[in-house]
Amino acid sequence: MQPHLKFTAQMLRHVSTAALWLAGGGLILMTVFITAQVFMRYVMNDSLVWSEPASVILMGWFIFLGAAVGIREGYHLSFDVLLYFLPQGAKLVLYSISDAVVAAFGAGMAWYGAELALSAWDVKLPSLGVSGAVDFLPLVGGGCLVFLFSIERLMRRAAGLPTARFGEDPIEEAA
Incomplete structure (x- = not known):
């Protein structure tokens, strides 16, 4: 099972890196759009009608892509006070429960985001x-990545491998 897990982790690392680059590119592009809008409105006395909705859609993408990468790398929000007092075995159980809940949340994001996108498909x-579905695609994409990255963390822990945390890559260290 470990060779398959190592290959999957390498592929998901590439997906994670691509998502992070896309999120960064989206943040830069949104900044350019807003800057152009401010310049056009206050200097040229005209307005770019597309800049605000395009920026909001880009913001959705970089928020959800960045959140998914944070899940994979262990940067997501957590309440760790109890973990300081528990033995290692109990910590691993709680980490697994947390990852399972996050995976379910990601699946829900993808499922219900897809339902919203389909309901807005005919709206322009x-x-x-x-299509108005474009507004909900970040929810679907981010939910799918949150689900995949959470399942990866569960699989790595089940195989006895440490999960990536704070940028380390223990898959290569353990192999």
Whole structure:
């Protein structure tokens, strides 16, 4: 099982890196859009009608992609006070429960985000000229990645491998 797990972890590391680069690119692009909007409105006395909705969609993407990468790397929000007093075995159980709950949350994000996208499929965003489903695609994409990365953490822990935390890559260290 470990060779398959190592291959999967390497693939998901590439997915995680791509998601992080996309999130960073989205943040930069959103900043450019907002800067252009401010310049056009206050200097040119005109307005870019598409900049605000495009920026909000980009914000959804970089928030959800960044959150998914945070899940994979162990940067997500947690309450660790109790873990300082528990033995290692109990900590691993609580980590696994946490990852399972986060995986279920990611699956719910993807499922219900897809339902929202399908319900808005026929609606057209007037300022962008695209389907209203575009508003909910970050929820679907981010939910899928949160689910995948949480399942990866559970599989690595079940195989006796440490989960990645704070940027380390224990898969290569353990192999």
